[in-house]
Amino acid sequence: MSAPLLSVTNLSTSFFTSRGEVQAVRGVSFELRAGEILGIVGESGSGKSITCMSIMGLLRSSGRVIDGTALFEGRDLITLDEDELSALRGNDISMIFQDPMTSLNPTLTVGEQVIETILRHRKVSRAEARARAIELFELVRIPSAAKRLRSYPHEFSGGMRQRVMIAIALACDPKLLIADEPTTALDVTIQRQILALLKELQGRLGMAVILITHDLGVIAETADRVLVMYGGMVMEEGPVRELFARPSHPYTRGLLASIPDLRDDTHHRLTPIPGSPPDMLRPPKGCPFAPRCPHAMAQCNAALPPLYDAGEGHRARCWLHHPEAPRVAGITAELVTA
Amino acid sequence: MTAYVVQRMLLMLVTLFAIITLTFFLMHAVPGGPFTSEKILQPEIQAALNAKYHLDDPLWLQYLTYLKGVLSFDLGPSFKYAGMSVNQIIAEGLPVTMKTGALALICVVALGVPLGIVAALNRNRWPDTLVMVIATIGVAVPSYVIATVALYVFALRLGWVPTFGLDDWRGYFLPVFALSGFWISFIARLARSSLLETLQQDYMMTARAKGLRRGTVLFKHGLRNSLIPVVTVLGPVVANLLTGSFVIEQIFALPGIGRHFVLSITNRDYTAIMGITIFYAAVLMVMIFIVDMLYLVLDPRIKYRADAK
Amino acid sequence: MTDTHIAPEMWAPATRDGAAAEYIAAPSLTFWQDVRKRLWANKPAMLGLGFIILLVLAAIFGPLLSRHTYFEQNLKLSNIPPLFQTYEVTDGAGATTRFFFNSGNLNLYEVTPSGEVAGLLRATKKDLIKKQQQFKFGDREVVLDTARQQLSFADGAALAPSGWQWNMSHWLGTDQLGRDVLARQLYGARISLTVAFVATLVNFFIGVFYGGLAGYLGGKADTIMMRVVEVISTIPLTLYVILIMVVFNSGFLSVVLAIGSVYWVDMARIVRGQILTLKQQDYVAAARTMGASTPRILVRHLLPNSVGPILVTLTMLIPSAIFIESFMSFIGLGVTPPEASWGTLTSEAVETLRAYPYQLFFPAAAISLTMFAFNFLGDGLRDALDPRLRT
Numbered sequence A: 001m002s003a004p005l006l007s008v009t010n011l012s013t014s015f016f017t018s019r020g021e022v023q024a025v026r027g028v029s030f031e032l033r034a035g036e037i038l039g040i041v042g043e044s045g046s047g048k049s050i051t052c053m054s055i056m057g058l059l060r061s062s063g064r065v066i067d068g069t070a071l072f073e074g075r076d077l078i079t080l081d082e083d084e085l086s087a088l089r090g091n092d093i094s095m096i097f098q099d100p101m102t103s104l105n106p107t108l109t110v111g112e113q114v115i116e117t118i119l120r121h122r123k124v125s126r127a128e129a130r131a132r133a134i135e136l137f138e139l140v141r142i143p144s145a146a147k148r149l150r151s152y153p154h155e156f157s158g159g160m161r162q163r164v165m166i167a168i169a170l171a172c173d174p175k176l177l178i179a180d181e182p183t184t185a186l187d188v189t190i191q192r193q194i195l196a197l198l199k200e201l202q203g204r205l206g207m208a209v210i211l212i213t214h215d216l217g218v219i220a221e222t223a224d225r226v227l228v229m230y231g232g233m234v235m236e237e238g239p240v241r242e243l244f245a246r247p248s249h250p251y252t253r254g255l256l257a258s259i260p261d262l263r264d265d266t267h268h269r270l271t272p273i274p275g276s277p278p279d280m281l282r283p284p285k286g287c288p289f290a291p292r293c294p295h296a297m298a299q300c301n302a303a304l305p306p307l308y309d310a311g312e313g314h315r316a317r318c319w320l321h322h323p324e325a326p327r328v329a330g331i332t333a334e335l336v337t338a
Numbered sequence B: 001m002t003a004y005v006v007q008r009m010l011l012m013l014v015t016l017f018a019i020i021t022l023t024f025f026l027m028h029a030v031p032g033g034p035f036t037s038e039k040i041l042q043p044e045i046q047a048a049l050n051a052k053y054h055l056d057d058p059l060w061l062q063y064l065t066y067l068k069g070v071l072s073f074d075l076g077p078s079f080k081y082a083g084m085s086v087n088q089i090i091a092e093g094l095p096v097t098m099k100t101g102a103l104a105l106i107c108v109v110a111l112g113v114p115l116g117i118v119a120a121l122n123r124n125r126w127p128d129t130l131v132m133v134i135a136t137i138g139v140a141v142p143s144y145v146i147a148t149v150a151l152y153v154f155a156l157r158l159g160w161v162p163t164f165g166l167d168d169w170r171g172y173f174l175p176v177f178a179l180s181g182f183w184i185s186f187i188a189r190l191a192r193s194s195l196l197e198t199l200q201q202d203y204m205m206t207a208r209a210k211g212l213r214r215g216t217v218l219f220k221h222g223l224r225n226s227l228i229p230v231v232t233v234l235g236p237v238v239a240n241l242l243t244g245s246f247v248i249e250q251i252f253a254l255p256g257i258g259r260h261f262v263l264s265i266t267n268r269d270y271t272a273i274m275g276i277t278i279f280y281a282a283v284l285m286v287m288i289f290i291v292d293m294l295y296l297v298l299d300p301r302i303k304y305r306a307d308a309k
Numbered sequence C: 001m002t003d004t005h006i007a008p009e010m011w012a013p014a015t016r017d018g019a020a021a022e023y024i025a026a027p028s029l030t031f032w033q034d035v036r037k038r039l040w041a042n043k044p045a046m047l048g049l050g051f052i053i054l055l056v057l058a059a060i061f062g063p064l065l066s067r068h069t070y071f072e073q074n075l076k077l078s079n080i081p082p083l084f085q086t087y088e089v090t091d092g093a094g095a096t097t098r099f100f101f102n103s104g105n106l107n108l109y110e111v112t113p114s115g116e117v118a119g120l121l122r123a124t125k126k127d128l129i130k131k132q133q134q135f136k137f138g139d140r141e142v143v144l145d146t147a148r149q150q151l152s153f154a155d156g157a158a159l160a161p162s163g164w165q166w167n168m169s170h171w172l173g174t175d176q177l178g179r180d181v182l183a184r185q186l187y188g189a190r191i192s193l194t195v196a197f198v199a200t201l202v203n204f205f206i207g208v209f210y211g212g213l214a215g216y217l218g219g220k221a222d223t224i225m226m227r228v229v230e231v232i233s234t235i236p237l238t239l240y241v242i243l244i245m246v247v248f249n250s251g252f253l254s255v256v257l258a259i260g261s262v263y264w265v266d267m268a269r270i271v272r273g274q275i276l277t278l279k280q281q282d283y284v285a286a287a288r289t290m291g292a293s294t295p296r297i298l299v300r301h302l303l304p305n306s307v308g309p310i311l312v313t314l315t316m317l318i319p320s321a322i323f324i325e326s327f328m329s330f331i332g333l334g335v336t337p338p339e340a341s342w343g344t345l346t347s348e349a350v351e352t353l354r355a356y357p358y359q360l361f362f363p364a365a366a367i368s369l370t371m372f373a374f375n376f377l378g379d380g381l382r383d384a385l386d387p388r389l390r391t
């Protein structure tokens, strides 16, 4: 197989606040191939956004990557300086954010916000950039594109603004698009349209996508591989079909428990598992999920479980996969037979 | 857009009208003030007032006459100085007040905004601390204290600048400094907090995520948005520079409108008090209108909102 | 995967308590506990509050404890500094006289051993041409050269100062009419603070009433009332305070009235905004359907919600009121002599700035420190109440 487009190893990011060190991301590793869609799920605060921000070099000043590498086409993004990174951002790697209502600058026309991106990364004239912007607006299906370039964000609906954001992200044919909950802030019908558009554009343009979402239905429909995050760590990862068919971590099972049928038309938000996520100021030394886990054992509080291989690129961070651990139906039963 | 301009214009006119009316009736309420026939005045002034306002007419008619005068830029005769008109008093003081006021306004914007930016960009580092300490002093210490202390130190002790008057160009330093000190500090604090807030906005993250250069992110996306609140206070700034000139012109013995106004108050020159008040209000309304238009240029959401109404 | 062996008892179900114990989150505080904690932690705000409390106590009790009154004049002892350099002359009979030289008015004043100012020393001879004055102390004679401001004995030997002495009869000296500066300062603080507090209260009530009414009535009435507020807020209010003072003449009551009636628009806006949001909230509708009366709803729901912004506005209004009052007094429109406020004290000090610059220090420092204190407290309150800053 070819070398991965992006390869993240042992990424750790902390925020240094007045109350202490918030360990937002703790040793996350994953790989992404060209043209692949990776879904990241997890409850709020599990470190999904911060993982991506760390890769993009977009952390706010109190946040620092304290360990790990992120190789993008062989270059470690973590060690690049701001000039090198900014030449990549919006060009080879671009990003879409959650809230289209606040992600666009209210005092500049949307056209200007697309055009400035093109002019930053491509040696083209303003007229050419404008032509490209119209092309992009047509690509994301904004009606009467040429006219709408002169509009301001407040003259657009939420869905239309997210289309503008997508146009900006696609302006320079990125190899990797990071979409951080691109539909969470939108109405359900608009959500579907935007997701369909994203999936279609991905098929046409062939870029790799990291799709962060709370919605397991979206993952099932869109992604090739999934990363389940909890407490700043990867709890389980694997190909979508494999992971949905054989969830091998109690947390993932908890997440899936709410979805009776994946082919069901309605999308399901993660129904909350009783309890609350760990305080990242003082993360527990054992399994972060232990306080909420129905199978928690003494060992779980004593030590952090490693990522166990569950076959076919499927891995899970749970002591239940230890050969000496008691078997639990649904999590490890298949392992025995496999 | 036109809706916004018209709306602002209307508000301005209504305010001006309210001020004229309020001023007229307040002055009418003064025992022994103008617009009452029984008083002991120099005959010439009495005659001039009578000729102008027909003091025997009913009140509402006098009011209309006065209003008509104001609308034709005629503020009437002085109540104290025979042969002097309020227009003349204002014209005499205008150059001085305008020069110091305009210089002060320039200082406020040209010093306050950059100081705020420097502070915000160096948050919690020494430039920030320095600016904030100075700005806190500037906001807390009243302008007349700044003025008198500066007068004592720089004019009386060190002799660097004249103690009064504007004949020497150095004479401008202290009045302008005392007049603008508070507002430089205020604007610096406002610009700082506004820029800090803007830097936290999602669209700033978008601008960085697009790979824009640091300077572009800051100046094109950050500054413009963070200046909107600064622009909105420029109206009140002008108002306060005008009223601030009352004490400053007194302390530095500058023959400006502010000094004339205070003199009119001590002399009970009621028509001058009225006239100058209305003049101030008019200047201010024009400034506020200009600021509103500036606001329109800076924030495209405004015209949308106003038109939507 | 090569797994290390793990003791069998480790596979037993975890004891929940042990796991839970690791998650003792910070004790959750109620909003006001949190605010208080954050305010306590804010040193400038606490310093400001401490200063304000001391100031208020001084303004209330200071004039009662003072030996002097704010209006008692003693022209013989005018413009005495708080601190002076004394000279001592011992005559042939062994009697020692202590005195100091006031360079502002070229007088010599006798000082008692305890540091009190006993009175003016009369020159025995004045030579206006040579600019000299002679003073007799028993059989000794001292010459004051007023041009060079030097003291010497009749034989030409220079007279050396014997040391510094704090003015024990007037701790902060006297003003140009010989009134005790400390007594006037304390009295001035009393007036300035009273004006500020009362005017702020008046503003508070007008604002709450007007804003409350607008918010409560809603609809057209609200629109019109808020337009009026908009008009008022574009009027330069200082001008109106001045006009009102012109109409009602200077004096304590008119200052309070003038300031109190003018600066209520912010308060009105806040209260109206709070009422409007409240009206939209479900629990108010619920309370209403359950038969709670309007006053009850206002007290139970409006107050707790609006106390924060109102408190901040009030704390910020007080220094503005102090400032406006002093501003008025400074241009001669405030309280009338012999009454004193920080504004009149400052403007009196400015009159004597050339000869006695130090007289500016006390009123200027008093008002500046007070402004600092209220600003710090107001900023601290705002930060403490800002939910965005809560962690």
Ligand SMILES: Nc1ncnc2c1ncn2[C@@H]1O[C@H](COP(=O)(O)OP(=O)(O)OP(=O)(O)O)[C@@H](O)[C@H]1O
Pocket: A015, A017, A022, A023, A024, A042, A043, A044, A045, A046, A047, A048, A049, A050, A051, A060, A062, A063, A280
């Ligand atoms: N500026 C910051 N200062 C301190 N801690 C932060 C900061 N930003 C994020 N964190 C912490 O980092 C952790 C991970 O945050 P992150 O935004 O990655 O969560 P997320 O998985 O994206 O959640 P969501 O679904 O809500 O977007 C959170 O626990 C949060 O408390």
Ligand code: SF4
Pocket: A249, A250, A251, A287, A288, A289, A290, A291, A293, A294, A295, A296, A297, A300, A305, A317, A318, A319, A320
């Ligand atoms: S390691 Fe233990 S606590 Fe953690 S998920 Fe597995 S069984 Fe549950």
Ligand SMILES: [Mg+2]
Pocket: A048, A049, A050, A180
């Ligand atoms: Mg997120």
